[in-house]
Each structure stands twice: as C-alpha cells, then as structure tokens.
Amino acid sequence: MNLAQLHYTSAPPGPDGSGFRFTAVSPGVPASLLREAEQLIGYEPPRDAPPRPSADELGSFPQALSLNVLSDGSRLLARSVYTGADYSGRWGNFHAHAIHLPQPADADRPAGGQLPITAWGSPQWAADSPPAGAPVPPLASVPAPGPLDLGALAAFVAARGRWLAGFFADVRRLAEEPAAPQLVLVERDSEAVAWWIMLACSVLPHRRGQWLTFTTYTRRPQLARQQIIGVVPEDGLGLAGQEQRYRVYDAARAAAPAPAPDPWAQTAARIWQAQRQELFAHVRRLPSGPPGASSGGPYEAGPLAALALAAGVGLDSSGRAAAADWAAGHRDALDDVQLHALARALARPAGDRGPEEAAASGRLLSALAGWAPPAVSEPLVELAVAGAVRSGGAAPPAGLLGEPARLRLAAELEPELRAALTDPAREPADRVALLRVSAQLGVDTEALLPDVAGQLARALIRDPESAYGEAVGAALAELPRLRELVLDRLDGLAAGDPAAGARLFAVTPLRPTGAGALPHLRMCAQAPGAAAGDRMKVLTRLVECSGVSLEEDPLVLRTAMRLVWGAEPPTAGEAWLALSALGERAHREAGTWESLARAAVSAPAGDGDAEALAVELLRHGSAGLPAPLRASLLLLELARNLRIREIGPGWVRQAMALGTAGPSPTAREHAYAAVAAHLLAEDRPESELRALIESNDAELLAAYRREARQPRVADRLRLDPRYAAECFATWSSQPQAGPVWQEARTDLLDGVLRPVVRSLPAPQLAALEEALARLGGRWAEDFRGWQRPGAFGRLRDRFGGSGRRGAKGGTGNPPLRGAGGPIAPGDAGGSGDDGRRP
Incomplete structure (x- = not known):
C-alpha cells in the first residue's frame, strides 16, 4: 500500500502572501487533492485559548483527528494540533499531518488493516512541526495504534453507561441511513471523543468502521460534514434542540437520550459495560439470519446476544429472546459448553421475562430435544416446566428430564401444580398443558381430569378455532383418559347444539375415535360431507352412522334433524315422510313432534302436504303443543275438510275463532283461502254466507275478495247465469252489515261482476235476468237499475253504512237476499255517479 503524506502548517509568507501552506508532500500528489485537503485539515483553537500559550498549556489543547471522504471516494486521515501564535499574533498557529487512503470507502467490499480511529496517539504521526527536508516518503499503512489505557477506557465506559445503548442505536442509523442525524460528542478532552469513536467502530462490522467519518474536535460543528463530531462544551450549546440534524451526547449537561427499542444496541452496550468487547470480533465468525441463510444483516441481535449470554453477560428480556431464537435456528454454531451456558442463563430467574422470551426459549428447547445431551437442555426443561405451572405456556417435550431432576421438580412443584389445575381462571389450553407436565413429572392428577375435560369441551364447542391449538392436540394424543372424557362431554354438548358440533369437526382435526358410543359426535363429524342432496336420505344416513338405535337414544333423531335442517323446519312433505318412516313414538321421545x-x-298456503300432515298430527294428539300451534293445525285440518267436503255447519265461525287464537300467518291464509273458495262454490250454504257478511272480519273478507277475482270465478259468472244471479243477490245484500262488508260488496260488484256483465252478449244477459227473476222479489228489476249509469252510485249513497232497510223490499226473495231489502233504483237520489269505484 502506498499512502501519500501531506504536511500543512504556518511558515514565513510565500509568494502569494499567505503564511499557511503545504510544507512537505509525498511525490505524485495531484494539486486537486491538495486543494480539497486544505479545506478539511484546518484548525481553530478554542474560544478561551490564551493568545500566547506556554508549552504546558499547548499540551491541553484539543487534538483534531479526522477522517473525511473526498470527492473521488478516497479518504483523508488527518491530525491537526495547535502549535502557538502566528506571526501576527492574531491567529493560532497549527500543524496538520494527513494520510491519503486511496482505496474508496465501500461497505460491500472487504477492507483490511487497522481502523482509522486506532491511529489516535500513534507515534508515527509527525511531531508538532514539519519534518526536516522535503518531500516525505509515502507510508505503507495507516499509522500503528497508539498506547491505550484500558483502565481509563473502562472507567470512561462505566461513567457513560446510560448513554451507550442510545449511542450504538444512532451509530447503526449512521451506517444504514444516508440522511441520519450527525452525532455530536461534547467532551472537554478530545481523547474522550476518540474513545466514543472507538466504541462506535468496535460494534460495527470491520469494513463499515473503515468509512465512518469523524473528527475529534471542531470549533464550528454547524459547518462540519463528518458523521461523528467532537466539540468542547462551549461549542455544543444550542445543538440539542435540532433533533432532525443532530443527536447530541453531553454527559455533563443533559440526561441520556431515550434509545430506540433496538435489541442489538442494548446488547452491545451490555457487552461493553461487562468489559467483554472481544465478543464483537467473535460474533463476526457466526452465521446470522434465518436457518440456511448466509447472513441476516450485521445488526441482528441474536448471535451477539447468544455469545453474550454464554459468556455470562446479563441481558434484558428482548436480548434473551433474540439469543434463544437465533440459537434455535443455529444450534450447530455453538459448542456444548456454550449451549449449556446459554441454557443456564435463559433458565436463570428474571423478573422481566416476557412472553416473547418464554416462546423463544420454548423454540430453543424444541430444537435441542433429541439433539443435544440432556445436560445441555435440562435447564431449559426446568424453566419451561416451572413457567407452565406458574404462568401458563406450552409444556416441554417429554423425556428430556433426568430422573433426579424429575423427582426434585415433582416435589417442588406439586402443590402449585394442583392449585393451578383447580383454578377456573386458567385458560383451558393452560390447564391441558399442566396435565402434560403432571404426566412428565409423575404427579397423579386423575381426580382433576373431569373438571379440566369439561372446561376444555365447552371451549371447543364455543370457539373451536381458538381452543384447539397445538398444545391441546398434543395433550389429547398423549393422554388417553383426558381424550375419553373430553369426547364424552362433547357428545352431550353436541346433542344440545349440533351445529356447533359440526363446526368443531369442520375446523379442527379432532375426530370421535375411541371405544365410546358418541352417537351425536359421530353424526356431527359426518354432517359437513352429508349436507347436499335428498335431505330425507341424509337424515337416514346420519341416524345410521350414529351407531345406536332410536330406542337406545331417542335424542339421536333430534340431533340428526337439526343437523339436516338447522333452525328451520323441514318442508311439509319432508316432515310427512319423516313421520311415516320413523313413527309417532320416535318423534315424541326425541322432542321433534313440535x-x-x-x-x-x-x-x-295451498300446500296439500301441510293439510295431510296436520290431520295426521292431530290424529295422534296435540295436547302438548302450544295453543297457537294447535290452532294452526286445526285451521289446516278445516281447510282439508272443506276441500274434501267433509264438514258440518258453522265452519265460517270456526275459522274465525281459530284465526283469533294466534295461529301462524300461513296457516290462517291457507284456511281462509279454503273457506273463501267454499263460499264461492255453487252449493254454498246460505247460513255460512250470512256468517261471512255479519262477521266484519277484514282478513276473511279480504280472502273472499281475492278468491272472487280468480279466473275460475269469472268463468263461472260468465257461463252460469244462475251462479251470476246468486252472486249479484248476495253482493247486493246487507248494506247495513258493517263498513268492511260495504267496502267488500262494492268492490265485488264493481270490480268483479260489472266487467263480466258488460262483456255478456244479449242472449246470456237475458238468461241472467231470467235467473234473477226465478229468485223471486225484485232482483231482476234491481239488476236492470244497477246496470244503468249512475244508478248504483245513488243506491250506494243511500244504503251504504246507514242500516236502513228498503221500503219496497219484496218478500219473495231468498232469506239472505231479502234480509237487507232489495236495492231499488228509485229509492236513491241522483248523484251523477255511474257506479264505478273511484
């Protein structure tokens, strides 16, 4: 490696009049690099520096060790120190010694050699004056590390321990986010700033520490561009409120900033406080990320936390959870000694143990089961057993406890175990897990099984998705007696709520296997796959699959019917078949009679099966049915008797009486339609017609009006003069009977009869008048008057609702038709109404 050196200091003024310039430079350094470096290596003494310091005072001035990234991606490592007053006495005189590191800073490529910050205090730095002679030769490497007082560093870490987790979290942000806030370190001594930076580089991956830019001192932090900036206290004032740009660490003036919830940073802080910083080098040799992946990122807490716990460093609950989770996926990365130490650390009592930690410890225990020696996993087994008893949770896998440990735990935990098993506030899954723990420890809990089984069965029926989990499934598989009791309770609960029983088997893998009969559960298990198709066949199949006869358990029929039809009743035809196939006794004993x-x-309305079913049900007795239901059946029976003409007198009043007993609307509609149809038949009794007219029953008269508008009635009126004559006489009678009949007869005459009469040809109209004449009285004359425009309107005005009898009524009319007197056109005043309803 060829690292150019640059020396920059004050000197006698040069040709340009400046007293500051490069005085010694390695050969080959381009002028552009010198121009850029000159902007980075300047030094401004502190505000309170004496103008002409003594030699002793110069030693107390802060040193500026800085690392900067240049515009071409290379780096410049520089040391700037104060040397005394300049020639004018106005500015401080300084000397800067810089090393050019040409390899670009790159987090994604390996970078060997010492970290730049280790050059603090290196003897290879030039003295506080330029070397004699120029140029200076390049260096082969970054200046060797200077002497490090480990005791002073440990005292520094202890004094700033509260700030470390937040500081490491911020350092991580510097490495991950280009726009992360700069870190400002406020220290009187620049060596303390260098220690902060050493701590930051120690926790980062080595290649990232190579490009962490810093300066141990600057007079103007607002102009500094390094990621970590050191300042003396008077220069740090006013920066703390600018959180978007700076994170300020001033141990002398402010409380520690609240750290982000970062398990990696928390773990790194604990390691430094425990003086086990060698673990940072060890962790770089461990895999990270999910099992099978080469790396999950340099800031995964798991491997660092696992090494820390194995080395005896205490961590908080999130750190312990991260260690257990990582070790569960990378058990081969640690040796037996480390795994045993890790397990013992996780099993050690801790007041802050949270559910995440407990779950992670369980996953580690499952990973070690059958793989690690019992001595390694036994501490975790004891932790899991004690945790399941005291606070709930999954039971550990069976067979991981040695006999001495089993006996010791059984004696220690039996009272708590029994108390927890009898605590109704514990969730069913917890109590089931406790039964598994009891079985592992050899504690006899047979007497407690029925209560636990009942609670679990109720939970399974109520919310099977939540109640049936891995722990419940394992317990039912491992504990045959518990399974037998739970299925028995479920069979009884399914008889009361078959839909819930069917849902249980639709959403869980539970099945009613075993020696017990379980007829209701067996049907519920078959219901999801048997719901389609002929429902009577489905009913038959369900009863057959129950495995018992209806004599043995009559409620099987009720369960089967509720599985097939749910809350809705079957159709009348299906109910008729069910009654015919299984008999009256089976339905009464099953409670399905209603x-x-x-x-x-x-x-x-109009369903013939409903009539036949009602007759059959009444034949077998209806005393136990509610009164409205019995009235409904009697109405259907009445409809059937009217249809087959097996009826005695008084059936109109009978229908009205039953209609007031609260029957179902469809049964009343069915019977009233049958009554109306019979009242419009050719051989209708006059007494029943009179009962209809005098009833003033709105619903019955509405049914009569609907039936009169049927096409078959219009056809009969058109083809049968005698029938039309009788209808005219009936609908013209009894104007005083009540407002409901007044409205009905007006509608019948205007809306039903008049359109038919107007469409009759002359011969048929004459035949109709002859039929009216044969009725006696004045019906033929009244009919002719009714046909004249306005005549019926005048009659309606006179007789409608007045209760007055006609003075000219003939005595030869039939009793019904003469009861109100004939309707004579001459009896009414002219109203100009043509008889049509508005």
Missing part, C-alpha cells in the same frame, strides 16, 4: 307441527304450519 318441529313436525311447525313444518305443517309454515308451509305455503
């Missing part, structure tokens, strides 16, 4: 009834009453 479900069948709800299937009937929830069917759409």
Whole structure:
C-alpha cells in the first residue's frame, strides 16, 4: 500500500502572501487533492485559548483527528494540533499531518488493516512541526495504534453507561441511513471523543468502521460534514434542540437520550459495560439470519446476544429472546459448553421475562430435544416446566428430564401444580398443558381430569378455532383418559347444539375415535360431507352412522334433524315422510313432534302436504303443543275438510275463532283461502254466507275478495247465469252489515261482476235476468237499475253504512237476499255517479 503524506502548517509568507501552506508532500500528489485537503485539515483553537500559550498549556489543547471522504471516494486521515501564535499574533498557529487512503470507502467490499480511529496517539504521526527536508516518503499503512489505557477506557465506559445503548442505536442509523442525524460528542478532552469513536467502530462490522467519518474536535460543528463530531462544551450549546440534524451526547449537561427499542444496541452496550468487547470480533465468525441463510444483516441481535449470554453477560428480556431464537435456528454454531451456558442463563430467574422470551426459549428447547445431551437442555426443561405451572405456556417435550431432576421438580412443584389445575381462571389450553407436565413429572392428577375435560369441551364447542391449538392436540394424543372424557362431554354438548358440533369437526382435526358410543359426535363429524342432496336420505344416513338405535337414544333423531335442517323446519312433505318412516313414538321421545307441527304450519298456503300432515298430527294428539300451534293445525285440518267436503255447519265461525287464537300467518291464509273458495262454490250454504257478511272480519273478507277475482270465478259468472244471479243477490245484500262488508260488496260488484256483465252478449244477459227473476222479489228489476249509469252510485249513497232497510223490499226473495231489502233504483237520489269505484 502506498499512502501519500501531506504536511500543512504556518511558515514565513510565500509568494502569494499567505503564511499557511503545504510544507512537505509525498511525490505524485495531484494539486486537486491538495486543494480539497486544505479545506478539511484546518484548525481553530478554542474560544478561551490564551493568545500566547506556554508549552504546558499547548499540551491541553484539543487534538483534531479526522477522517473525511473526498470527492473521488478516497479518504483523508488527518491530525491537526495547535502549535502557538502566528506571526501576527492574531491567529493560532497549527500543524496538520494527513494520510491519503486511496482505496474508496465501500461497505460491500472487504477492507483490511487497522481502523482509522486506532491511529489516535500513534507515534508515527509527525511531531508538532514539519519534518526536516522535503518531500516525505509515502507510508505503507495507516499509522500503528497508539498506547491505550484500558483502565481509563473502562472507567470512561462505566461513567457513560446510560448513554451507550442510545449511542450504538444512532451509530447503526449512521451506517444504514444516508440522511441520519450527525452525532455530536461534547467532551472537554478530545481523547474522550476518540474513545466514543472507538466504541462506535468496535460494534460495527470491520469494513463499515473503515468509512465512518469523524473528527475529534471542531470549533464550528454547524459547518462540519463528518458523521461523528467532537466539540468542547462551549461549542455544543444550542445543538440539542435540532433533533432532525443532530443527536447530541453531553454527559455533563443533559440526561441520556431515550434509545430506540433496538435489541442489538442494548446488547452491545451490555457487552461493553461487562468489559467483554472481544465478543464483537467473535460474533463476526457466526452465521446470522434465518436457518440456511448466509447472513441476516450485521445488526441482528441474536448471535451477539447468544455469545453474550454464554459468556455470562446479563441481558434484558428482548436480548434473551433474540439469543434463544437465533440459537434455535443455529444450534450447530455453538459448542456444548456454550449451549449449556446459554441454557443456564435463559433458565436463570428474571423478573422481566416476557412472553416473547418464554416462546423463544420454548423454540430453543424444541430444537435441542433429541439433539443435544440432556445436560445441555435440562435447564431449559426446568424453566419451561416451572413457567407452565406458574404462568401458563406450552409444556416441554417429554423425556428430556433426568430422573433426579424429575423427582426434585415433582416435589417442588406439586402443590402449585394442583392449585393451578383447580383454578377456573386458567385458560383451558393452560390447564391441558399442566396435565402434560403432571404426566412428565409423575404427579397423579386423575381426580382433576373431569373438571379440566369439561372446561376444555365447552371451549371447543364455543370457539373451536381458538381452543384447539397445538398444545391441546398434543395433550389429547398423549393422554388417553383426558381424550375419553373430553369426547364424552362433547357428545352431550353436541346433542344440545349440533351445529356447533359440526363446526368443531369442520375446523379442527379432532375426530370421535375411541371405544365410546358418541352417537351425536359421530353424526356431527359426518354432517359437513352429508349436507347436499335428498335431505330425507341424509337424515337416514346420519341416524345410521350414529351407531345406536332410536330406542337406545331417542335424542339421536333430534340431533340428526337439526343437523339436516338447522333452525328451520323441514318442508311439509319432508316432515310427512319423516313421520311415516320413523313413527309417532320416535318423534315424541326425541322432542321433534313440535318441529313436525311447525313444518305443517309454515308451509305455503295451498300446500296439500301441510293439510295431510296436520290431520295426521292431530290424529295422534296435540295436547302438548302450544295453543297457537294447535290452532294452526286445526285451521289446516278445516281447510282439508272443506276441500274434501267433509264438514258440518258453522265452519265460517270456526275459522274465525281459530284465526283469533294466534295461529301462524300461513296457516290462517291457507284456511281462509279454503273457506273463501267454499263460499264461492255453487252449493254454498246460505247460513255460512250470512256468517261471512255479519262477521266484519277484514282478513276473511279480504280472502273472499281475492278468491272472487280468480279466473275460475269469472268463468263461472260468465257461463252460469244462475251462479251470476246468486252472486249479484248476495253482493247486493246487507248494506247495513258493517263498513268492511260495504267496502267488500262494492268492490265485488264493481270490480268483479260489472266487467263480466258488460262483456255478456244479449242472449246470456237475458238468461241472467231470467235467473234473477226465478229468485223471486225484485232482483231482476234491481239488476236492470244497477246496470244503468249512475244508478248504483245513488243506491250506494243511500244504503251504504246507514242500516236502513228498503221500503219496497219484496218478500219473495231468498232469506239472505231479502234480509237487507232489495236495492231499488228509485229509492236513491241522483248523484251523477255511474257506479264505478273511484
């Protein structure tokens, strides 16, 4: 290596009148380098420096050792010192000795040799005056390190220990972020600044320490461009408030800055405080990053923390977690002695142990299981066992404890273990893990199993995704008695909530295997794959896969039906098949009798299966059904009897009475439609028509109006004069019966009958009048008046809602039609209304 030297100092004024110039330079140094270097190696004495210091005072002046990156990427290492007053007495006289390092600073390429900061105090630096003779020869290497007082350095580290973690975190930012704030080190002695910089370079990878720019002293920090800047206290004032540009470390004036949560920086600080700085060299030989990767970056805390713990350096919880995680993935990188020391350090009592550390220790223990000797992993096993008992967590793998350790731990932890197992506040997974610990330690917990099994079964039914984890799965596999009890409890819970049982098997690998019957669980396990297709066939398959008969466990049928249909009832046809196939007794004992009834009453109006099902259910007795449900079935039975014409008198009033008993809307709609259809039939009884008219029942009359608008009624009105005549007489009668009937009969006459009559040809119209004449009374005359424009409107005004009987009513009319008197056109005043509804 050929490192050019440059000497710069004051001298008698030269041709340009300047007293400062390069006085000795190695051959071949270009003028451009000299011009750039001249801007970097100047020296301005402190503000309080005496104008003409003595020789003793000169030794107390700060020294400026600096490293700068030049415009071409090369570096300049320089030492500038004060030598006394200049010729004018106004400016300090100084001498600068610089070394040019031509190799560019590059973090991605190896850089050998000493770190530049180690040149502090090197005897190879020139004296405080230029050498005799010029030019000076180049150097072969960076000046050799100067003497280092290790005791003084240790005292310095101890005095500034609170600042170290934050300082190392900021140094890391300098190496990673081009725009990171500059670090300002406020020290009276520039040697202390050099120690700060040595600490920074020691924790960085060697090649990054080669290009960390610095100066141990500057009078004007605002103009300095180095990454680390040393200043005396009076020059550091006013910088602390500029956090975006500076991070100021002034141990004499300010508290330590709050460090970033950086486990690497925290670990590095602990290592220096423990005076184990040789670990920084050792860690560079260890792999970092995830297993199988060559490197995870130079600032991964894991390898450094693992070496520190193995060397006896105490770390906080985040550092211990990083060490355990790294060692779990790189167990081959440490020898048995280091692994044992690491395990013992992790197992040592610590008040700040957090969940991340506990989890990382568990991962390390799993990595060591079956690989490291028991003596290596045993401390971690004891830690995991004690942690699982006292604060919850996963149990360690079985078989890692020697017999002496097992007996000692069993005696020590048995009281706490039993107390934790009987604590209902502990989570089910924790209590299950404790059962595994009990089995490993040989502690008898048979009497406690039922309570733990019940709690776990309830958790699995309630939230299977959260409750069924790795620990629960392992415990159910390792502890047959626990599995038997849990499945038994689950079978009972699934009988009460089959949907939750089916979800349990859909989202977890648990299966109802074993010697127990478990009929409800077996059906729940089959339900996710059997839901599609013919639901009656699915029901049959589920009952068969339960493994028991309905006589042995009648509730199997209820579970199967709830798995197939959920909260909704089956269709009426499906319920009819289920009743026919399995019988009335099976459904009553299973508690599904009401479900069948709800299937009937929830069917759409007009569903014939619903009528047949209702009749069958009533035939077997409906005393145990709720009153509204029984009324619904009776309405469906009434509809069926009307349809097959097996009905006695009073069925209109019967329908209305049942309609007020709270039946389902569909059952009432079904029955009212049947009643209306029968009231519009050819052989409708007059007594039932009178009951309809006098009922003033809005829903029943609405059903009657809907039925009258069916195409079959219009066809019959058009083709059957006698039927049309009877409808006219009925719909013209009883104007005093109530407002609901008034509205209904007006709608029927105007909206149903009038369009038909207007479309009749003359022969059919004459036939209709003849049929009205045969009814007796004045119906034919009333009909002719009703046809005239405005006539019906006048009649409606006179009779609508008045309750008045016609004075000219004929006695030859049928009783129903004559009850309100005939409607005579001459009885009403002219209103100009043509009879159409608005």
